[in-house]
Amino acid sequence: MSANDSPLWEFVNISKAYPGVLANDKVCIKLMPGSIHGLLGENGCGKSTMIKTLSGVQQPDSGQILHKGKEVRIADPDDARRRGVATVFQEFSIVPTLSVGENIFLGNMPRNRLGLIDWKTVNDASARVLKKLDIELSPETITGSLSVGEQQLVEIAKAVAMDAEMVILDEPTAALGEHEIEQLHVLLRKMRAQGTSILYVSHRLDEVERIVDEVTILRSGKVVRESGETEINVSEIVAAMVGEDVSEHYPKENNSVDDVVFECQNLRTRFGVNGASFDLRKGEVLGLGGVLGSGRTEIAHAIFGVDKLTDGALLLNGKKIEIKNEMQAINAGFALVPENRKYDGLFFNFRASGNITAAALPRIARRGFLDLAAEAKGTERLMNELEISPQAEKKTVNFLSGGNQQKVVIARWLFSEANILIFDEPTQGIDIGAKIAVYKLMNALTRAGKSIILISSDHDELLAMSDRIAVVQHGHINRVVGAGELSHDDLVRASSYGDAGDARPAAAAARIQTNSNESLAAEAIQ
Amino acid sequence: MRRVFDSQLIGPFAAMLIVALIVALTTDRFLDPGNLSNLSLQVSIVALIAIGSSIVIFAAGIDLSAGSMVALLTMIFAQMLKFAGIPIFVALPAILLVGALLGFGLGIITAYGRIPSFITTLAALIAFRGLALTFNNGSPIFSLDPALETVFYGRLFGLPLPFFYLVFFYAMAAIVMNFSKLGREIYAVGGNPAAAVLTGINVKKVQAITFAIAGFMTAVGAILMSARLNSGSPNYGQTLELQAIAAAVVGGASLAGGRGNVLATLMGAMTIVIVQNGLNLNAAPSSVQNVVLGLIILLAVGIDMWRAEISRFLSRLRGGATKSAR
Ligand SMILES: Nc1ncnc2c1ncn2[C@@H]1O[C@H](COP(=O)(O)OP(=O)(O)OP(=O)(O)O)[C@@H](O)[C@H]1O
Ligand SMILES: [Mg+2]
Numbered sequence: 001m002s003a004n005d006s007p008l009w010e011f012v013n014i015s016k017a018y019p020g021v022l023a024n025d026k027v028c029i030k031l032m033p034g035s036i037h038g039l040l041g042e043n044g045c046g047k048s049t050m051i052k053t054l055s056g057v058q059q060p061d062s063g064q065i066l067h068k069g070k071e072v073r074i075a076d077p078d079d080a081r082r083r084g085v086a087t088v089f090q091e092f093s094i095v096p097t098l099s100v101g102e103n104i105f106l107g108n109m110p111r112n113r114l115g116l117i118d119w120k121t122v123n124d125a126s127a128r129v130l131k132k133l134d135i136e137l138s139p140e141t142i143t144g145s146l147s148v149g150e151q152q153l154v155e156i157a158k159a160v161a162m163d164a165e166m167v168i169l170d171e172p173t174a175a176l177g178e179h180e181i182e183q184l185h186v187l188l189r190k191m192r193a194q195g196t197s198i199l200y201v202s203h204r205l206d207e208v209e210r211i212v213d214e215v216t217i218l219r220s221g222k223v224v225r226e227s228g229e230t231e232i233n234v235s236e237i238v239a240a241m242v243g244e245d246v247s248e249h250y251p252k253e254n255n256s257v258d259d260v261v262f263e264c265q266n267l268r269t270r271f272g273v274n275g276a277s278f279d280l281r282k283g284e285v286l287g288l289g290g291v292l293g294s295g296r297t298e299i300a301h302a303i304f305g306v307d308k309l310t311d312g313a314l315l316l317n318g319k320k321i322e323i324k325n326e327m328q329a330i331n332a333g334f335a336l337v338p339e340n341r342k343y344d345g346l347f348f349n350f351r352a353s354g355n356i357t358a359a360a361l362p363r364i365a366r367r368g369f370l371d372l373a374a375e376a377k378g379t380e381r382l383m384n385e386l387e388i389s390p391q392a393e394k395k396t397v398n399f400l401s402g403g404n405q406q407k408v409v410i411a412r413w414l415f416s417e418a419n420i421l422i423f424d425e426p427t428q429g430i431d432i433g434a435k436i437a438v439y440k441l442m443n444a445l446t447r448a449g450k451s452i453i454l455i456s457s458d459h460d461e462l463l464a465m466s467d468r469i470a471v472v473q474h475g476h477i478n479r480v481v482g483a484g485e486l487s488h489d490d491l492v493r494a495s496s497y498g499d500a501g502d503a504r505p506a507a508a509a510a511r512i513q514t515n516s517n518e519s520l521a522a523e524a525i526q
Numbered sequence: 527m528r529r530v531f532d533s534q535l536i537g538p539f540a541a542m543l544i545v546a547l548i549v550a551l552t553t554d555r556f557l558d559p560g561n562l563s564n565l566s567l568q569v570s571i572v573a574l575i576a577i578g579s580s581i582v583i584f585a586a587g588i589d590l591s592a593g594s595m596v597a598l599l600t601m602i603f604a605q606m607l608k609f610a611g612i613p614i615f616v617a618l619p620a621i622l623l624v625g626a627l628l629g630f631g632l633g634i635i636t637a638y639g640r641i642p643s644f645i646t647t648l649a650a651l652i653a654f655r656g657l658a659l660t661f662n663n664g665s666p667i668f669s670l671d672p673a674l675e676t677v678f679y680g681r682l683f684g685l686p687l688p689f690f691y692l693v694f695f696y697a698m699a700a701i702v703m704n705f706s707k708l709g710r711e712i713y714a715v716g717g718n719p720a721a722a723v724l725t726g727i728n729v730k731k732v733q734a735i736t737f738a739i740a741g742f743m744t745a746v747g748a749i750l751m752s753a754r755l756n757s758g759s760p761n762y763g764q765t766l767e768l769q770a771i772a773a774a775v776v777g778g779a780s781l782a783g784g785r786g787n788v789l790a791t792l793m794g795a796m797t798i799v800i801v802q803n804g805l806n807l808n809a810a811p812s813s814v815q816n817v818v819l820g821l822i823i824l825l826a827v828g829i830d831m832w833r834a835e836i837s838r839f840l841s842r843l844r845g846g847a848t849k850s851a852r
Pocket of ligand 2: 047090
């Protein structure tokens with residue numbers, strides 16, 4: 001595959017420490033032209049740290065960086081760009097108030113002879129890039145009005161538009177559906193054929209297996225498996241990442257019994273739910289399958305009182321209930337683990353305990369005052385049960401790995417003793433070990449007679465962990481089938497992309513992200 | 527999870543001590559008992575108002591209305607005492623109620639009207655002073671009630687009364703912010719409003735309540751202002767809102783919300799007042815005082831923003847020192 005045998009970029013013994021952690025410990029890596037290089041490892045093993053070094057965001061403490069065999073210093077991100085490195089960072093770097101086209105050319109705006117921005121080129125060139133990625137977006141759309149997945153696509157388009165020699169993608173697929181991932185793969189293969197070197201990070205190992213040519217695996221900042229050693233297969237990768245053999249990726253227990261505990265009848269909202277009906281059994285995991293923008297999150301929002309119902313009914317244990325807001329949903333025993341734990345889930349100013357008790361403050365309050373001893377005890381019990389890092393109670397949760405953060409969000413709903421839990425993309429961006437922990441947690445919950453509604457864009461996960469699957473299209477449930485009767489391909493076909501655009505714009509517009517806290521709150525409460 | 531005396535207090539406390547030390551070195555009159563007692567009187571008004579400003583900031587809002595509200599409330603108070611013949615024991619709680627209600631109104635407009643608090647309270651900053659001018663043809667009202675002066679100048683166990691107000695209100699605020707459900711909800715709303723909504727916290731109500739608290743504390747400040755000068759005036763309280771916000775910021779509160787300790791605000795207020803006092807004692811003109819206040823705010827926020835760089839710099843200094851020692 002590779003045109004020649006000398007690496008485009010090479011790291012030699014690069015180390016980088018943050019206060020308290022050695023995030024990269026003498027890392028060596030060779031990035032070849034015309035090759036897709038997977039960079040894998042558990043949360044917090046130092047992948048993003050490496051990428052930040054190669055993108056000029058930070059300087060290494062020691063070691064050398066070689067560009068085409070010559071030692072270089074990458075002074076800053078602009079320097080990296082000039083040397084042909086384009087990066088899609090794990091954290092979003094798009095500007096929500098700018099248009100898609102402006103974001104794609106941000107910092108790199110084409111100008112006309114008068115030195116003014118050449119809007120025609122901006123829009124034409126963006127349209128071309130978007131077309132390459134098969135993204136149906138107008139360059140003039142305001143980026144903030146797009147869904148998380150679409151914003152991610154814009155990020156990718158931005159890197160592609162630079163025509164760089166070296167393209168780095170740090171978890172580009174976390175928020176994407178199967179269709180978008182496939183589209184991205186097609187493009188990456190094209191770029192590889194043209195000699196581009198690609199560094200690729202993802203926690204979705206099935207996808208990694210399909211696309212990468214070689215892998216480097218990190219554990220606690222050290223390289224534990226170098227490129228080109230053996231065949232790339234998922235179980236070997238996992239063994240190297242975790243440091244032990246993991247026999248079962250999807251430890252599914254069947255705890256579903258026949259009693260229906262909850263029923264949705266013909267739900268409708270103004271945000272893309274169009275007559276959704278299904279029932280949920282005791283101890284069941286009901287998967288919602290569908291493409292990005294099919295209205296799965298919106299169905300969750302309709303149940304949880306985030307979006308007002310314009311029609312339809314909710315039946316809890318056969319009795320009709322009214323849920324007008326999130327508080328009523330929580331009191332009725334519902335829980336929502338939101339799609340994006342960073343934006344909607346975590347309080348980064350709190351330690352684990354503050355996060356865990358947030359949804360059940362009345363339970364630890366007597367006459368308006370908190371019983372801090374009860375809080376500490378409850379938190380400690382859950383942290384032990386879920387094997388959350390003890391660090392979580394020593395510092396605020398922004399210092400935790402993604403997996404630990406997700407467990408904290410889930411623990412919140414165990415503390416609130418919810419009976420019906422909606423998990424919206426619960427394993428997004430967390431490593432395989434943490435994923436398995438979440439699956440085991442789902443088993444424990446269903447074993448205790450609780451029911452789960454699972455939304456996941458990872459079809460393997462959805463098929464493996466659900467008892468039944470409801471296929472969602474345009475905010476409507478097409479059919480509900482046993483997970484065993486459905487294959488991966490069936491699911492793709494059943495929720496086929498078609499013109500799923502109908503449901504999307506309204507849904508996306510309802511979730512405009514702004515930087516202002518106040519309008520965020522206002523937006524979310526509507 | 528949140529301890530009342532946590533590490534957030536160390537920085538502001540150290541800053542206050544350092545400033546006090548510097549002032550004490552430049553003038554021997556600083557440690558004079560008379561001056562110290564004067565200092566506690568001076569700090570009381572801004573420090574009490576800063577309780578409210580901080581709580582609003584913890585919930586990711588901002589209150590610019592305090593100074594003008596003080597002017598308005600002193601005028602209403604003066605009107606009640608001097609012209610309406612309302613007895614002082616009725617007028618006092620009435621003013622507290624009016625302050626809380628005005629604040630609550632601003633909170634409702636902000637939270638339910640979805641107008642950023644910067645705008646609502648900026649509008650109030652302008653409008654309240656205008657309203658203050660509608661009383662008594664815009665002239666100050668003097669000599670309200672001889673009993674009023676004891677509210678400010680009275681003493682108990684040899685200590686000035688405002689000292690006890692400070693202790694009382696800061697103790698209350700610390701208890702509410704650290705041990706009550708409301709306090710926790712305020713930090714949650716400030717930390718991540720979207721997450722707060724999804725955990726069933728009534729974000730709008732909590733926001734409105736923080737402004738009601740701010741209004742109440744502003745009323746406490748206004749009463750002390752009236753008592754101190756035994757008068758009401760539409761000119762009182764200019765830039766008081768900025769000093770109160772500065773106290774919170776010097777105390778380490780994050781303007782993005784969610785982080786801060788109300789007791790640190792007290793340290794912040796004292797730091798500012800000690801600096802002003804030091805400049806006074808050294809006969810610096812008031813123009814200089816404002817410049818210095820501006821610099822303090824910049825420095826306080828700067829230290830917070832550059833924390834990582836500073837610790838890296840310090841560790842490099844230390845690393846360099848050990849290397850050269852070898
Ligand atoms: N700015 C920072 N300050 C302090 N510590 C940091 C900082 N950034 C990262 N770390 C720590 O460095 C380690 C490596 O982090 P890094 O972000 O590189 O992990 P990662 O492999 O990208 O993980 P993930 O899969 O969750 O994205 C972690 O322990 C992390 O907590
Ligand atoms: Mg990362």
